[in-house]
Amino acid sequence: MTVRQDIRSSGIPALCLSCEARHHGVCGALDPDHLARLAKTSSRHKIDPGVELIGDAETVDSYSNLLSGVVKLTKSLSDGRQQIVGLQFAPDFLGRPFRVKSTINAEAATAVSLCSFPRAAIERTMKESPEFEHRLLKQTLYELDEAREWMVTLGRKTAPEKVASFLLMIARNIDSSLEPGARSACFELPLTRADISDFLGTTNETVSRQLTRLRMDGVIRIENNRHVTVDSMSRLEQRCGGRGATAP
């Protein structure tokens, strides 16, 4: 004799059972029926670093859940200047609803795995499940908060502050064992120095110089170019140019 709980979970597609997107991503909004129908249309992919996922001005015909890895969203000017306008981590939802053509580039920054759906399937799910759209709204609002936070960094912070802010942001997103009050962190940088400079609106040379400065000052350690250890998070935070309320 089956308990109700068993009936429910037995309706969940096998692929989705252990998928993080079902717990913290948009799929968590779906009931077993919708989930099953969506899962039928899904396909999983592994993507190498540097591969372009969506090109600027290309038509968007699929959406994806990011299951692992880091995706960078970029915009560029006609003379080649480039700006990273967002980073996405698992289990973010990738793709811009309600727009036929993309206005940004999406590229795998690290090795990436995706769970992709055809455009039509996602649009149908959005229509039928208000809860799904609700989750999308939440993620979008969160991305807007992040973008605005980053505008402060781009517009008003100095080079040392920019690099410190970047490290802090990465630490909080990558080092999953990191609790709010953690005193130290340790992670692999998902971006090259050049990428970081495109994120911060500077040059790779400046990024490099600021990293060595942080190293010399004993705030961080770096091994093999990519592996970063932050011994004292609070000292790193001090170098971010403190967020503050209005005039004290």
Place this chain on the structure above:
Amino acid sequence: MTVRQDIRSSGIPALCLSCEARHHGVCGALDPDHLARLAKTSSRHKIDPGVELIGDAETVDSYSNLLSGVVKLTKSLSDGRQQIVGLQFAPDFLGRPFRVKSTINAEAATAVSLCSFPRAAIERTMKESPEFEHRLLKQTLYELDEAREWMVTLGRKTAPEKVASFLLMIARNIDSSLEPGARSACFELPLTRADISDFLGTTNETVSRQLTRLRMDGVIRIENNRHVTVDSMSRLEQRCGGRGATAP
């Protein structure tokens, strides 16, 4: 004997009948019932330039439709450095759903009129009307696009390009008679030079210098500090550091 159309429109609150928010704003998503209930809780306000609407870290207890004027959204660092992270024009919806405390300041840049609702009324409407939430999602996605566009300006454009981009953005938002292909435009700047510099991540001196440069070069005319005429939109666009797809 009344036609169905009459019944429907007679159900629309008098205040809302001529309100632009009902046509292009979020209220357009509501049926007469919801609109009527929401309208009962609404109140209209006139706000003077410079008045703070929402303070950073204050609790949010109301949402509003912006009926006229311009609102600037700002973030600041503890030492006073400030960045404008967004501008809102009528008929935008003001307020950050799903978050008790605001993370930004909202301030009237010009004289502003609002139609405000208590927090609870908006949240109830969101729950009951998926279409309403759908509109919010669309506005949020649009704001995210704008924020990312601006990140390119902040991170990668030169001072002359920044000022030109700003003027172009304002022209497109303020000069309502402006069609996509219009050759000239004319408008009142909603921001002071200092505000503009907070938007562009520069200084008021630099903004001033770039404006006089554009004036000298015959791209714009300025009267009384605030009134701007753009004679040739295309020449202004040329100075924005062209948006481009990926490498041609």
Place this chain on the structure above:
DNA sequence: CGACGTATTGATTAGGCTCAAATCCTGTGG
């Protein structure tokens, strides 16, 4: 008319960019 806030213009300085060279990692093939 006078006063205050806003804007313009000028002179100087400094932070970060550019160009250039040396060094370090990674992966490959002998």
Place this chain on the structure above:
DNA sequence: CCACAGGATTTGAGCCTAATCAATACGTCG
């Protein structure tokens, strides 16, 4: 296992843009 090639990173030197500091002009409002 080691040498080598290629790219990424670090480090250095000089320059340029835009910030800073300072003074003057403009515009608005009482």
